[in-house]
Amino acid sequence: MINPNDDNDLVFQFKNDLNKEVAFTHIIKKYQERLYWHIRRMVVEHENANDVLQNVFIKVWKGLINFREDSKLYTWLYKIATNECLTFIASQNKRKSVSFSDEESNLSNKIVADQHFDANKLEWKLQLAIQKLPEKQRVVFLLRYYDEMPYGEMSAVLETSEGALKASYHHAVKKIEDFILNH
Amino acid sequence: MNQNEKIQEELLIISEVVANIPKCNVFEVSEGYFSNASAEILIKCADSSVFETPETYFEQLPEIILDKIKNADSAENENLILSTQEKQHPYTIPNNYFETLPDNILQAVKGPAKVISISKNQIWIKLVAAVLVGLIGFVIIINLPKKQDEGISAIEKEAKKIILNKSFESEFEQIDEKEMANYLEENGHDVNAALVASLNEDEISLDNDELMYDEEAVDHYLTDLKTSPKFN
Secondary structure, eight states: OOOTTOHHHHHHHHHTTSSHHHHHHHHHHHHHHHHHHHHHHHHOSHHHHHHHHHHHHHHHHHHGGGOOOSSOHHHHHHHHHHHHHHHHHHHHHHHHTOOHHHHHHHHHHHHHHSTTOOTTSHHHHHHHHHHHSOHHHHHHHHHHHTSOOOHHHHHHHHTOOHHHHHHHHHHHHHHHHHHHHHO | OOHHHHHHHHHHHHOHHHHTSOOOOOOOOOTTHHHHHHHHHHHHHHHHTSSOOOTTHHHHHHHHHHHHHHHSOHHHHHHHHHHHSOOOOSOOOOTTHHHHHHHHHHHHHHOSOOOOOOOHHHHHHHHHHHHHHHHHHHHHHHHHHHHTTTOOOHHHHHHHHHHHHTOHHHHHHTSOHHHHHHHHHHHOHHHHHHHHHHOOTTTOOGGGHHHHTOHHHHHHHHHHHHHOGGGO
């Protein structure tokens, strides 16, 4: 009998081919929303977020058998999701031959194009400000601000020291503040 | 304080403006998206594994290929790789290197020309002078402290004077050759042996063969060599 609340049990069931698909389905259902919103805030459009999310879980399906369990399952999933987002953004930019500054405006345009976009609302301004951040700072801010991830776990996801992450978060917040005050 | 409160407090310290922004999701998703997502993903996972290879396929592949190579005709396979390679030196050498090499080696072997005195007399004189000075000096050193009060013999006085004045060359010229020859006949072992040892092949001429064949001199010299602390 699988315990869907126990990540270790889910991984065990998957690895030992006991109830592989059932275990995997539980993993998807447990983490899909969290991962989706993390991806969506990075890539903005739903279609792109959906593609990236599916790619993430396909990678989990193939890679879970070799998961060393050095970190939590949730940390490992976030790591894959973040890498997939960055890879996706890079491939989009390559395809369109856009520079870094164009990439920001591209994503900002997508935010503005959203049917519910309201420039007067602070929460929308926040989204625009987030897209102005450098990629790494963007990820740090999103993980801390929205996912409330402790720095220790973030360090495992991004393979960066906690000190560097704290500094990165501080800079990100200051840049967002500056954008909101000036726009 | 829970995680949410900690993060909020941290944000407040950094920026009140950002801390006061309402935290909400501005993006939307279609209804039922998450309900169907897992099924769609499972289908895609199944599709992605249409073309599969055994788990350790790529790990074992190099070994399999190597075994096949070894099991095939060994002679052919040994030369398989070598025969496809052109025998080329990857290294370069200066122009005319081998043409000039013999001359360069000869020059290195010969070394710079040395000016060697070929005067036999000069060799004799220098060696004899060195031995005499050494002997006289030795005698003086041994006897000086004891006989200081008693007085030094005439010969020793003279020797001392020569050493102090560094005038043995001028004194030497005044010595009669016959007297010198007589002295050497009586005390010549060490001088002969030293001469033999000092001569190299170029300097040894037919005239000096008698030095080489003076067995007593050679033996005496070799004995000294063995007992010398320098060679032990």
